[in-house]
Each structure stands twice: as structure tokens, then as C-alpha cells.
Amino acid sequence: MGVKHGRDYGEILTELTEAVGRIPDSYVFFEMDPEDWGRLEDAEQAEVHEALAEDLFYALGTEPVITVGSGVVMHDRMNHRIHILIGEEELAFVALV
Numbered sequence: 001m002g003v004k005h006g007r008d009y010g011e012i013l014t015e016l017t018e019a020v021g022r023i024p025d026s027y028v029f030f031e032m033d034p035e036d037w038g039r040l041e042d043a044e045q046a047e048v049h050e051a052l053a054e055d056l057f058y059a060l061g062t063e064p065v066i067t068v069g070s071g072v073v074m075h076d077r078m079n080h081r082i083h084i085l086i087g088e089e090e091l092a093f094v095a096l097v
Helices: 009-020 026-030 034-039 042-059
Strands: 065-068 071-076 081-086 089-095
Touching (some): 026 034, 026 065, 042 065
């Protein structure tokens, strides 16, 4: 079902794709190892990050916190945002409205 949003889905997806790309080992979500990830070309890595962003957008509708590699992606329902963190450091957030 995904998270409720008031902004254009395409814009949210673009921003979420960029944000999850900031997690250095995001490929672990798809059970890839560093060597497999390194063999992908930049365009292929971008496709993987977009697929990850789509999966997260829909999964966050039912699971508010999802681990992605060394990061955490959280749906903040009260503030209508998706936060991307590593430890206590916020890498990015995506506004939903």
C-alpha cells in the first residue's frame, strides 16, 4: 500500500533513491556482497537504488522502521517524512507532503 503522501510520487521516489544511495552498504538489503556491487556499472547501481527506494516506500506503509545495510529508514507519520539514518546521524529525509 505504501505511505500516505501529498507530493508527486515521482519526486518522492527520486529523492528517496538518492537518499538510500547515501547508505554505503545499501546493497546488503538485496543480499549482495561488496564484490558483486563493485562489478555493477553506475547505471546498474542506480537501478538497484531505485528498486530499493520503491520497495521501502511500500514496506514503510506497514513496517515503520527498516534496516538497510548499516542504515535505518524510518517513516515519521507525525511529521510526514521518511528519515534515513546511520546510527544517530541523519543522512537525509524525504518530505511526503
